[in-house]
Amino acid sequence: MSAGFVGRRVELALLDSVCSKANADNRPAAALISGVPGSGKSRLLAELRSRRRATHVLGVVGYESAFQVPLGAAANLLRGLGKVSDAGEMLREFLFGPHPVDDRSLEPLRLFEAARRALLGLEGSILLVADDLQWVDDLSLALCSYLIRSAAEEEIPFAVIAATRPTSRGLAFQDSLIKDLGEERVSTIDLGPLEPDEGVQLIRQLGPQLSAQRVAELWTRSKGSPFWLGFLARSGEEHDLGGYIATSQRGLGRDAARILALLSVATRPMEAPELEALLEWDHARTEDAIADLERSGLAVVHGVAVGLSHDLIRASAMGQLSAPSRRELHALLATFLERHAA
Ligand SMILES: Nc1ncnc2c1ncn2[C@@H]1O[C@H](COP(=O)(O)OP(=O)(O)OP(=O)(O)O)[C@@H](O)[C@H]1O
Ligand SMILES: [Mg+2]
Missing domain, CATH: 1.10.10.10 (Winged helix-like DNA-binding domain superfamily/Winged helix DNA-binding domain)
Structure with missing residues (x-):
């Protein structure tokens, strides 16, 4: 059972303002969310998506197992852009057409160019949501940067919201965003613990039967981490914790x-x-x-x-x-x- 979304008002307001800024100036704007495992990055992104702040939402997700696969993280993004009716033609051809093996060294550039054309064919505002940046392969990151630069050149309302565990890869992406868009168009969010009242609200949803004393205890032990709050509220048992660590x-x-x-x-x-x-x-x-x-x-x-x-x-x-x-x-x-x- 997944609990209802709690808190994160400040963060959501900031992400909303990044989307508004991109839409208002017809230029890209970006935010990078960084947080330890279980701090609620993916959940925050899901909440943002559900708010429908853009006409089109594109997604990139890194997978640990696909980290070595070039463009593995961008598969959905490419499929999405391939659906753009006329402008996506070249990309569809590239992805699904028969493939001449003439000059492989030009392939990434051709693909990027085809994706750019498809992007330019989209009408209305665009939101690119990238999660688990720490596992996004190099070529997918390069494609994202290419599209961001294209959107800047062509004056497209393009908001980019990315989330990462605190790794050097996340910082490198932030640097490239700043280089492409300028510091004033890139926001950062350090996703810390939930506020105490929000944490208590979450525990109450997950364990309505828990006593006030137990709720306070879970809050203290979890230190406000949504993942650990949920874990403790659902299991409440010490051996579950041992089992979780043993599995990891x-x-x-x-x-x-x-x-x-x-x-x-x-x-x-x-x-x-x-x-x-x-x-x-x-x-x-x-x-x-x-x-x-x-x-x-x-x-x-x-x-x-x-x-x-x-x-x-x-x-x-x-x-x-x-x-x-x-x-x-x-x-x-x-x-x-x-x-x-x-
Ligand atoms: N604001 C919130 N309201 C309700 N539940 C939340 C909230 N934030 C996180 N959770 C829940 O806590 C758990 C961990 O959150 P999430 O998976 O988003 O963490 P994460 O930062 O993406 O972790 P990872 O780095 O491992 O991907 C999930 O079950 C999620 O649904
Ligand atoms: Mg996550």
């Missing part, structure tokens, strides 16, 4: 699992070079393990520091470590700190 951990490689354990024991974020020295791994191995852990949603990277994405993950991951593993990790940390203090 199952997909992790050995190295990522080791960093997860270490972060849980250290009870603080750690920097990549610190992990590298402590674990005596080379740079590439450490970076791969961090990326693996970040993909799982259990950890987030801010600059060079890696931290768990929520305290509940720490407690639960700790609970899954055997006493000897815990001792071994504490010893490893202690020796490392002593060596560095000396």
Whole structure:
């Protein structure tokens, strides 16, 4: 059961104003929403879409499993543009027609140009919604930028709202937006926790039977994260939490699992070079393990520091470590700190 949407009034007002700005000046305007896993980015985008702030809504979504597939994230966008009656002809031809294999190096440019023509054929305002930017492949990102620049040149009311976990990929997209549109046309939203009254409203929807004391307790433990609020309100059981972490951990490689354990024991974020020295791994191995852990949603990277994405993950991951593993990790940390203090 999905609960009714709560809160986020300030954020929705800002996103609305980005759409209005694009429509009022016949020029692109953009917003980038950044937030840790479970902070409610996708839900906010869904709410925005339901408000129908544009004549046409186009979508791009990154998938972890399709990250390596060129244009994988833009498949829906291309299909949508391919439906534009006359202007979409060239794109339809490109996507569905027989394919001469003359000069492959020109293919992306031809495709981008065909998509641009289709875009110019749309009448009315356009909203491009991009979610999970951290998993959008390079070519799809390049296509988005190409369309944004085209809309700027051709004076099209084009609003771009993108959401990302806090990763370098999101920041790079923000930089390219600023370069193409200018700082004054790019807004950013750091999606933090829900307000206490909104959080309580959400818990009440999900667990109407819960006592006031339990509601307050869930609020405190979740720290306002919509995902964790929902999780705790639905399950209410400690072993469900352990089960969730165990399932998320199952997909992790050995190295990522080791960093997860270490972060849980250290009870603080750690920097990549610190992990590298402590674990005596080379740079590439450490970076791969961090990326693996970040993909799982259990950890987030801010600059060079890696931290768990929520305290509940720490407690639960700790609970899954055997006493000897815990001792071994504490010893490893202690020796490392002593060596560095000396
Ligand atoms: N404002 C809200 N009102 C009601 N429910 C919400 C709200 N925000 C988030 N939720 C619920 O919390 C859960 C997590 O939200 P969501 O999936 O949007 O997070 P996310 O930031 O997109 O996470 P991820 O980075 O993993 O994609 C979902 O079940 C969603 O429906
Ligand atoms: Mg999401």
